[in-house]
Amino acid sequence: MKEITAIIRPKKVTRTKEVLDSLGFPAMNASRVMGRGKQRAILDEVNFEIDDPALLEMEGAMKYIPKRMISLVVPDEEVALVVQAIIKVNHTGQIGDGKVFVSPIEEAFRVRTSEQGDNAIT
Template sequence: MKEIMAVIRMNKMNQTKKALADAGIPAFVAREGYGRGKGLVNQAVLDGAAAGNEEAIALLGTKGRLYPKRIISIVVPDDQVKEAVDALISVNKTGQAGDGKIFVMPVSDSVRVRTGEAGEAAIV
């Protein structure tokens, strides 16, 4: 089993839900988050702004902002990872900075609370 964690744009949530459902992956957890990519910030400007330098604060503008994102967590059997990742990419890729990130991590076990089923039986 794998957990797929995706950080996506807020305005892509409905398209993402549909793409995952169409790929046979209707179950996931989503939450709000805030973040920014590494390419949006000049560390020297951030350091200057933190030190109270007014020029650095003016240069910072909106580049130091944290942008609202959605964080999606999906647990799937190993054989569904590619389908899930492809579905996420298909609707979230615009070619612009801020499209998001996808992380794939191992899951050692899962248990369905209602029935006590364990392993892949708990997620399918």
């Protein structure tokens, strides 16, 4: 089993969720997160005025950019399919498209039924 964590643009969450659901992966966690890549800002990524000087690092740059983080656990043999789907939906070719991380999961348990391993995630 692997955990796939993706940091994506907020406006891409719905489409990402729809595509993963259509591939048979409806279960995921999603969170609002703040962060930034090495570019330190993305023009036009946010559509509101920033009045808090603590959020501004320098003109044209933000300390943190609103993003969404999705996370799901999939069987090893499905990792490539899920990663490619996330990349395809979120790729614009522009700075800020996001990142995808794949991490090993030692074990999973479904609390309600006590199922373990792949049975707990399918």
